[in-house]
Amino acid sequence: MTSQTHDKVVIVGGGPAGTAAAAELARHGLKSVIIDEAPKLGGVIYRGPLRQTDSLPHLDDNLKRAMTALQTRYQAHSDSIEVKTQTRVLGPEGSNQLLLSDNSGLSRQPYGHLILATGCHERSVPFPGWQLPGVMLLGGVQLQLKSGLVRPGQRMALVGTGPLLPLVACQLHKAGVDVVGVYEASPFAKLAKEAVALLNKPKLTLSGMSMMSYLKKHKIPFKYGWGIVSAQGKEQLNSIQVAPYDSQWRAQRDLAQQVDVDAIGVGYGFVARTQLAMLLGLDHHYSKVSGYVPVLDEWHQSQNHEAFVVGDSNGLLGADAAICEGQLAALRLAWQCGKITESQLSARSTKVKNKLARIKKFRFGFDRFSDRQSGLLSLAQPETVVCRCEQVRREQLDKAIAQGVKDITSLKMRTRIGMGDCQGKTCSSYALDYLHQAGLTENIGVIKPRFPLDPIPFTLME
Amino acid sequence: MKSLKRTRDITPLPSRNFKITVDDQPVDACEGETVLSVLLAANYARVMENDRNVASGAYCGMGVCHCCQVKINAKHKQRACQTLVEPQMSVETLTNRFKEEGIKHD
Ligand code: FES
Numbered sequence: 001m002t003s004q005t006h007d008k009v010v011i012v013g014g015g016p017a018g019t020a021a022a023a024e025l026a027r028h029g030l031k032s033v034i035i036d037e038a039p040k041l042g043g044v045i046y047r048g049p050l051r052q053t054d055s056l057p058h059l060d061d062n063l064k065r066a067m068t069a070l071q072t073r074y075q076a077h078s079d080s081i082e083v084k085t086q087t088r089v090l091g092p093e094g095s096n097q098l099l100l101s102d103n104s105g106l107s108r109q110p111y112g113h114l115i116l117a118t119g120c121h122e123r124s125v126p127f128p129g130w131q132l133p134g135v136m137l138l139g140g141v142q143l144q145l146k147s148g149l150v151r152p153g154q155r156m157a158l159v160g161t162g163p164l165l166p167l168v169a170c171q172l173h174k175a176g177v178d179v180v181g182v183y184e185a186s187p188f189a190k191l192a193k194e195a196v197a198l199l200n201k202p203k204l205t206l207s208g209m210s211m212m213s214y215l216k217k218h219k220i221p222f223k224y225g226w227g228i229v230s231a232q233g234k235e236q237l238n239s240i241q242v243a244p245y246d247s248q249w250r251a252q253r254d255l256a257q258q259v260d261v262d263a264i265g266v267g268y269g270f271v272a273r274t275q276l277a278m279l280l281g282l283d284h285h286y287s288k289v290s291g292y293v294p295v296l297d298e299w300h301q302s303q304n305h306e307a308f309v310v311g312d313s314n315g316l317l318g319a320d321a322a323i324c325e326g327q328l329a330a331l332r333l334a335w336q337c338g339k340i341t342e343s344q345l346s347a348r349s350t351k352v353k354n355k356l357a358r359i360k361k362f363r364f365g366f367d368r369f370s371d372r373q374s375g376l377l378s379l380a381q382p383e384t385v386v387c388r389c390e391q392v393r394r395e396q397l398d399k400a401i402a403q404g405v406k407d408i409t410s411l412k413m414r415t416r417i418g419m420g421d422c423q424g425k426t427c428s429s430y431a432l433d434y435l436h437q438a439g440l441t442e443n444i445g446v447i448k449p450r451f452p453l454d455p456i457p458f459t460l461m462e
Numbered sequence: 463m464k465s466l467k468r469t470r471d472i473t474p475l476p477s478r479n480f481k482i483t484v485d486d487q488p489v490d491a492c493e494g495e496t497v498l499s500v501l502l503a504a505n506y507a508r509v510m511e512n513d514r515n516v517a518s519g520a521y522c523g524m525g526v527c528h529c530c531q532v533k534i535n536a537k538h539k540q541r542a543c544q545t546l547v548e549p550q551m552s553v554e555t556l557t558n559r560f561k562e563e564g565i566k567h568d
Contacts, residue, residue, distance in 0.1 A: 037525060039494065039546060044524060050546075051494035052476040086546075121526045133507040133519025140523025140543075148499030151470040153507075175472045236507040236519065263507070388521075388529060391514045420513075421528035421539070426521075455539070 008033050008082075009333065010098065010111035012089050012276060015043020016319040017311025018117035019074050020326030026077030028334035033082040033109065035089055035100065043119055044139060045319050046070045050147045058145060058175035062207055066319070084109075090452035091279045101456060113306070113337075115329055116277055117322070120290070120312035123269040123372075123429045126386045126394070127379035128230040130266070134237030138164055138267025145171050153263025154178060157240060159228040160267030161185045161370040166211040168265055169220060179220045181259055183242050185249050185268070185376075186369050187225040197365025200358045201320075228266065229256050229379065240264055250375030269372055271429050272313050275449035280305055284446070289367050290315045291429060292446050299332035300325055308333065317363050324356040377430070377437055386434075387427035389420020397431065401438050407445045408432060418447040421455070465489060468503040480549040491547040498523065498530055498542040501555070509542055511556045533557050 009025055011018045014036035022032045040047050048067045049056065056064060074081060086102055089109075093099040098109045122137040129135070136152060138160055144152045145168075155178045158165050162184075169182045198205045215222050229241040229251045243256040271291040278284060282302040283295040294302050294309045301308050308329035311322035328349055335345040380386055382395035392415045400414040408431055411417060417431055418424025424431075424447035435444050466489035468475070479492040484504065491500045498520050501509060507519045510531045520530040525544040533554040534540040542553070559565065 037544070049494075050496065050499075051492050053473045055473060058472055121524065122522060124527075131516060131518055133509065133517060136520060137522050137527075140520060143523045143543075144499060144502060145472065148496060148502065149472045150499045150503045151472060152502050154470075235517070385516075388516075388518065388527065389512065391512075391516060421531070422526060426527045426529075 007031070007112050009113045009115060010035065010109055011115045011117060012098070013043070013117035013119055013311070013313070014038070014041040014083065014085070015117060015119050015311060015322065016046060016070060017119075017313075017322035017326040018043075018115065019070055020323040021115050021117065021308075021310060021330040022081045022326075023073045023077045024327045024330035025334065026080035028330075028339040029080075030330075030334060030337060030339060031080045031082070032115075033084060035084045035087050035098075035109065037086065037088050039085050041074055041083060041085070042067060042070050043319075044143060047147050049149055051149060053149055058171050060170070060207075063146075088454045089276055090454055090456065091276065092451075099452070101452075101454065106456070113308075113333055114280075115308045115310060115326075115333075116280075116313055117309075117311045117326060118273040118276055118313040120270040120272050120316055121425060122267065123271050123291075124426045125266070125268045125376050125379065126384055126427075126430055127228050128381055128384050129232055129237070129240075131385060131388060132231050132233045132237040133235070134233065134261075134263045135231055136263060136265055138168055138265040139270075141263075141265035142168050142171065145175055151175050151177050152265075153261065155180055155261050156263045156265065157181045157183065157242070157259050157261045158265045158267070159183045159185075159240070159242065160265070161269065161372070162267065163208060163366060164267050166208065166215060166222065168267075169222070170211050170214050172265075173215075173218055173220060180261060181242070182215065182220065182222045183226040183228070184222065184224045185227040185245050185373075186371075187247070190369050191224070194365035194369050197361055197368075200362040200365075204362065227251060227376075228264075229253060231264070237262060237264065245373075245375060247373070248375040249373035250378065268376060269370065270312065270316050271425075272315060274309075274313055275423075275425075275453050277302075277307070277309055277313065278446070278449050279451060279453065280307060282307060282309070286432075287315060288371075291432070300329045301332065317359060321356055321359045321363065324352045324359065327352050328356070374437060377433055380430075386430055387415075387417040387420065387424075389422050389426070390416040390418075392417045392427070397434055401435070401440075406435075406440050407443060408435060408447055409445050411435065412447060423447070423450060423453075463488065466504040468500075469505055470503045482547050482549070482551040482553060484553045485555055486552075491551075493547075495547050496543055497532065497534065497540075497545045497547055497551070497553055500547055501532075501542060501553070506555065509555050511558055511561060513558060513560050515561070517556060531558070
């Protein structure tokens with residue numbers, strides 16, 4: 001085991017939020033360590049290709065610019081930023097230390113200050129057939145396009161909600177995939193209502209419109225108010241059923257259509273990744289959009305523990321907001337460490353806060369548009385598996401609730417949901433929604449994260 | 463021995479590449495790739511068989527769902543999406559200890 005001095009700021013996560021925080025700290029003379037699971041900084045959104053390539057024909061210029069900007073932001077301050085890639089945080093150890101694992105074994109990372117920028121993961125919505133090989137989450141599809149440079153399928157459809165749908169559809173098409181349909185759960189009329197909110201980010205709105213016209217030009221059907229019903233295939237996916245959704249996103253099954261595909265991307269939203277924040281003991285509260293998120297002050301600092309939480313791990317606002325939040329936390333920390341004066345803090349942070357406010361208005365427009373409706377929960381039939389690791393079926397949840405289970409921990413003990421390898425990351429948002437739908441809203445709790453957050457291979461213990 | 467063909471690459475593999483084996487069949491791979499990308503490039507959708515004997519493919523692609531676990535260099539339960547390829551790596555799909563050792567769930 002190795003230990004290092006702990007005057008440094010330790011940042012968990014090297015996506016837009018973590019990298020922006022590190023750069024801002026460096027600007028004020030503070031050194032930091034970024035820890036990231038991936039082989040490269042950038043986060044899921046801006047990591048870019050992991051292997052060598054001469055061109056990225058399938059990615060648009062905006063994305064390429066943003067990827068470069070993140071690398072530049074880091075490069076300009078690389079002397080002050082230590083980067084530990086392919087390194088996982090297993091959890092807190094003692095006070096002011098994290099336990100890490102990488103290829104060479106376990107190590108401890110002491111910290112003077114902690115910034116969590118752990119991002120988010122995708123929300124799973126179980127439907128019949130969702131376990132079939134070929135069914136992927138939308139971000140997983142995109143990672144293969146952007147970082148793997150591989151087409152995850154040859155004939156694909158996308159189902160879900162939100163701005164990622166047209167974006168990934170364009171990327172897939174440019175990568176040579178036959179995109180046979182894109183199904184957005186929310187109706188167009190609802191998007192039109194958000195016009196004012198969307199004007200807070202006119203450039204983004206315009207680029208969204210140009211994506212829609214790209215799809216139109218290439219005759220890729222984009223249907224508002226439609227969504228997944230089920231997936232079919234014997235050993236792997238070969239078709240899906242899609243249907244119009246009503247205003248509650250209940251699938252109108254009698255109008256279902258079959259679409260032949262060999263892979264799909266499913267994207268009905270995200271959940272903040274807060275396992276580490278929970279293990280550290282930060283207070284959390286529930287938000288419908290983001291799941292359980294830490295309680296923070298205006299600088300993104302938790303009061304019951306001095307850690308900062310920035311980016312999607314404290315609520316889903318996307319990369320631009322993540323950058324602002326990383327900067328705000330870094331500025332506050334620079335002030336707390338006596339590196340900048342109060343007036344410098346307020347001068348620089350006002351600009352960032354204003355920008356963040358604009359992004360939020362835009363983003364909240366999309367959140368209202370993509371607000372998931374209860375119909376999604378009824379896609380899973382009684383026999384549909386809702387927890388993949390433990391193969392727990394929906395009817396087992398029904399039975400447990402009928403027998404009086406009122407919170408997620410009892411649900412877990414009764415049915416084994418969340419007990420498998422993924423520790424509930426895949427099934428728990430559905431389980432929470434399901435309990436809420438059953439009228440249980442008080443003290444439901446969360447599937448408590450366990451230490452270690454990632455399995456420790458036996459080989460590392462020898 | 464028959465090599466696996468990569469048919470799903472968006473841009474060509476760099477000239478400096480190496481071989482790994484997937485289910486004993488050689489396939490081209492290059493530095494920086496994940497095992498999952500190689501599997502998908504070679505048209506694999508079915509990747510893992512879990513402890514409850516259900517086959518699955520990669521689902522989240524980012525290390526969260528544990529639906530892509532394969533045997534790598536004789537070690538079970540390695541996430542294909544989180545492991546970078548190395549020369550001579552051997553990957554086995556659709557296998558796990560429960561199956562290999564005949565362990566049964568009660
Ligand atoms: S695909 Fe989810 S962990 Fe690898």
